[in-house]
Amino acid sequence: MTDNKNTSEYWDKRFGTGDWSDEGGRDQTRKYAETLVEHWSIEPDFAGTVLDFGCALGEAIPVYKAALPKARFIGLDHSGDAVGKCRTAYGDLAEFRQGDHSAVPEVDVIIASHILEHVTDDLEIARTLLARCRDLYIVVPYREDPLWHEHVRSYDEARYDDLGPCRWQVYDKEPFKLTWSVFVHMHLKNLLRPLFGKKVVRPAKAIMYHFSRHD
Numbered sequence: 001m002t003d004n005k006n007t008s009e010y011w012d013k014r015f016g017t018g019d020w021s022d023e024g025g026r027d028q029t030r031k032y033a034e035t036l037v038e039h040w041s042i043e044p045d046f047a048g049t050v051l052d053f054g055c056a057l058g059e060a061i062p063v064y065k066a067a068l069p070k071a072r073f074i075g076l077d078h079s080g081d082a083v084g085k086c087r088t089a090y091g092d093l094a095e096f097r098q099g100d101h102s103a104v105p106e107v108d109v110i111i112a113s114h115i116l117e118h119v120t121d122d123l124e125i126a127r128t129l130l131a132r133c134r135d136l137y138i139v140v141p142y143r144e145d146p147l148w149h150e151h152v153r154s155y156d157e158a159r160y161d162d163l164g165p166c167r168w169q170v171y172d173k174e175p176f177k178l179t180w181s182v183f184v185h186m187h188l189k190n191l192l193r194p195l196f197g198k199k200v201v202r203p204a205k206a207i208m209y210h211f212s213r214h215d
Contacts, residue, residue: 008078015057016081026059032113032139032173032206033060037067039169039208040137046071048108052094053101053129054078054115058086061094064111076104101125106132113139114206117151126163134213142170142205155207166211173206 014020042050047070052060055075065073073094075086086096097103101124104110110133116122117140130136140155147154157168 008080011077011079012081015079015085020057026057029056029059029113030063033063035171035173035206036060036111036113036137036139036208037063039171041167041210041212042068042109042135044068046109048072049074050109050111051076051104051107051133053104053110053112055086055096056082058082058090058094058096060111060113061086061090065093074105074107101128104129104132109133109135109137111137111139113137114141116140117144117153117155120152122152123160123162126160130163130211130213136209136211138209138211139206141173142207144204157207160209160211163211166209168210169208170205171208173204 014025020026044067046068049072050064050068051074052058052064053076055061055077056079058075061073061075065071075083075090075094075096076099077083077086077096078098078100080098083096083098086094090096110129112126112129116125116138119125126136126138129138138160141148141151143156144151144154157170160166
């Protein structure tokens with residue numbers, strides 16, 4: 001984790017000042033988790049340990065817990081401010097630890113949702129995570145163009161081929177709801193955008209890579 005937008009100082013500032021919350025980070029995390037649980041391959045009666053890598057302020061934990069009520073959860077983030085807030089808000093649902101990928105313990109399942117697009121050494125981190133679990137789920141934006149200013153690269157189906165066999169799925173990043181606003185700003189305006197040389201707007205997509213090491 002080497003780039004300057006993935007330091008604990010950078011994220012302590014975002015989490016500690018309220019910037020993350022003000023920019024919709026809490027709601028975004030929850031929505032990403034809601035879509036992920038619709039696509040993962042974990043059985044509802046799973047009773048093992050799940051680690052949320054890069055848990056931010058913890059909003060994914062209640063969503064995961066509702067989907068897997070028998071599981072034990074660990075949230076890990078390298079921001080001390082984030083971990084402190086997680087313990088206060090969700091300490092009854094999970095154990096929270098501060099650290100980077102080198103601090104990940106051996107668990108059954110690791111989820112890295114919308115984390116690795118922020119770092120330059122994502123392949124190294126993914127290898128470390130895969131070595132410490134039986135099932136690894138990596139979720140990142142799919143073919144993002146242009147890149148969000150905090151993101152390092154765009155992802156496609158082949159990004160993690162060197163890590164071994166995996167299954168992947170592409171899906172909408174957030175639950176899609178056809179509201180009046182969405183109908184006007186996306187569908188109606190899409191009829192006019194090509195006339196003005198603009199790109200047609202589509203719902204943002206995510207790609208989920210699932211690595212499984214079951215013997």
